[in-house]
Amino acid sequence: MRRAYIAGNWKMNLTPSEGAKYAASLAEAVKKEAPDCRVMIAPSFVSIPAVLNAVKGSDIIVAAQNMANHLSGAYTGEVSPEMLLDLGVRTVILGHSERRQYYGETDEIINSKVLLALSLKMDVVLCVGETLEERKSGRLEEVLKRQLEVGLKDVLPEEMEHITIAYEPVWAIGTGETATPEDADGAHSFIRFTVASLYSDDIAKNLIIQYGGSVKAGNVKALMAKENVDGALVGGASLTLEQFLPIITYSK
Numbered sequence: 001m002r003r004a005y006i007a008g009n010w011k012m013n014l015t016p017s018e019g020a021k022y023a024a025s026l027a028e029a030v031k032k033e034a035p036d037c038r039v040m041i042a043p044s045f046v047s048i049p050a051v052l053n054a055v056k057g058s059d060i061i062v063a064a065q066n067m068a069n070h071l072s073g074a075y076t077g078e079v080s081p082e083m084l085l086d087l088g089v090r091t092v093i094l095g096h097s098e099r100r101q102y103y104g105e106t107d108e109i110i111n112s113k114v115l116l117a118l119s120l121k122m123d124v125v126l127c128v129g130e131t132l133e134e135r136k137s138g139r140l141e142e143v144l145k146r147q148l149e150v151g152l153k154d155v156l157p158e159e160m161e162h163i164t165i166a167y168e169p170v171w172a173i174g175t176g177e178t179a180t181p182e183d184a185d186g187a188h189s190f191i192r193f194t195v196a197s198l199y200s201d202d203i204a205k206n207l208i209i210q211y212g213g214s215v216k217a218g219n220v221k222a223l224m225a226k227e228n229v230d231g232a233l234v235g236g237a238s239l240t241l242e243q244f245l246p247i248i249t250y251s252k
């Protein structure tokens, strides 16, 4: 049985004080509503300490949106996974399409981060997804296969329980365009098939695959009803309690 896993990627939104205030109200709501799913939020690096403090005593997972592919050294502006661990952050989102698109992160760079995070026993949400042009030219499967093969290169079978995949079609992010539940299920099923061929049927069966791209209260139920959709990675609609709470309590 795969337990649903719903995450809020705050991206570059909410200051530390805004984030802490919102996170405290979310923690309270989660305690009261007891959603069936695992809930994660990923604030910006500078907001992490305040947010961790605000959700203390709740089950909310606080994750980072990125990390360096080095432990320490002369890498100006970067944040080391050891610094995250020191704060108590054990989960990291890697390979988000905005990192790929705006900051030149290649599958190889992302793979080095995945391997480093796993070596420190961190949990990883690895993002994959095609652009509109790639989808239109019939390259969806080729792109997903490459992102998975290279992104997971040298990841051991026993480490796969620390990996969640987030399928985020680039054309559906922040655009209001959502993949239909059928589109999402099709892509997720291909991801599961690819992981089965790289690892085993068992590992693929247990793999949590989140969908991301304009997930809202109004479409989460239909997406989550699909066999291969195990969760969501939510951007815009994760920024307020009014929008995020109905998403994480979609099954109620």
Ligand code: 13P
Binding pocket: 009, 096, 168, 172, 173, 174, 175, 176, 212, 213, 214, 215, 233, 234, 235, 236, 237
């Ligand atoms: P939106 O929900 O704003 O489309 O963002 C999705 C996303 O990129 C989450 O990582």
